[in-house]
Amino acid sequence: MDAIVKNFPAQGQESSQDQARPSQAEAEEAVRVLLRWAGDDPTREGLLDTPTRVAKAYRELFAGYDQSYQEVLGRTFEEMSGFDDIVLVRDIPFFSHCEHHMLPIKGMATVAYLPNGPVLGLSKIARVIEIFGRRLQTQENMTAQIANAIQDTLKPRGVAVLIEAEHMCMEMRGVQKQGSRTLTTTFTGEFKTNATEQARFFTLARNR
């Protein structure tokens, strides 16, 4: 998945972000500071290569900043004249990080749309989720961003997105509510205005 999405850099976005970006050496130094802040010694043998590994991992975990949904979804879609019923992809697993603590979010996304002529390749929905997942997020924003990206490019009759996720910042610290899940939804078009379509979405999404 990672190798595939890297073929789609965001046009005109990457260069300005790279200019603002610190160097790899600066990023590694920041990790050494955090290691000392945690109470450890960055010069001990087991931690010597850790700053390099963390900097590399961040490039991968936050690769979504270098990618745009317009590039991944493209402008041309597969025509499937006649098929206008709900297309639903259920339980697509993803990882993200919360923007408040930079701790992992582990979740599943279910995405549906009502075609208005063209349809999306099914793998593209998973890639859109990756683009927004590999950024610092709130679950609410990520849900809306996925729905709006598909609505903007494909222009279907409606989009529905349901995300169910566990937040490590809730599970590992503070109140330690282990196993609690947060559900968020975003509806556009007919999924928003038509109660029957919305109910059908929930039936398909939750029927396991």
Ligand SMILES: [Zn+2]
């Ligand atoms: Zn958090």
